[in-house]
Amino acid sequence: MSEEFITRADQAGVYYLPATRRTALAAVSGKTGLRELRLAIPKSADSRKVLKQLGAALAFPDWYGANFDALFDCLTDPDTLPETGALLLLTGCAGLHKTDPQGFSTLTDVLQAAADDLRQHGTPLWVLLDKPAHGIAKLPQA
Numbered sequence: 001m002s003e004e005f006i007t008r009a010d011q012a013g014v015y016y017l018p019a020t021r022r023t024a025l026a027a028v029s030g031k032t033g034l035r036e037l038r039l040a041i042p043k044s045a046d047s048r049k050v051l052k053q054l055g056a057a058l059a060f061p062d063w064y065g066a067n068f069d070a071l072f073d074c075l076t077d078p079d080t081l082p083e084t085g086a087l088l089l090l091t092g093c094a095g096l097h098k099t100d101p102q103g104f105s106t107l108t109d110v111l112q113a114a115a116d117d118l119r120q121h122g123t124p125l126w127v128l129l130d131k132p133a134h135g136i137a138k139l140p141q142a
Helices: 019-029 047-057 068-076 093-099 101-119
Strands: 014-016 035-040 086-091 125-129
Touching: 014 101, 035 047, 047 068, 047 101, 068 101, 093 101, 101 125
Parallel strands: 014 125, 035 086, 086 125
Antiparallel strands: none
16 A cells, blocks of 8 residues: 555545555555544444544544534544544444444444545545445555
């Protein structure tokens, strides 16, 4: 994976990242200026817990209500993420998918919607999941 690829907003979105490619990603992401966050989702977590974790990890403002609408609003707020964009690596997705399949689906939809919105402004938002999921493509090799 190249630095150029990972900074391109037109390619950013929600993807599955196999474990075998995480080392290559780590080598590149630190050089890009992207805000990087690695979030380990506990096995028994539901979407409410994950929304709280995301808010705390990304230092969202006090008005963040730990719900899907607020997640979208914070991710697309220019005061919340740097202009250079962000890379979120979510591990433990299998547990969330098992305990809260609807919440997992909604979470990935909201993250993709935020990435789509930011793409229009030239800001990349990469969300990389450690579990393959319906409708989620594998991260391209670029």
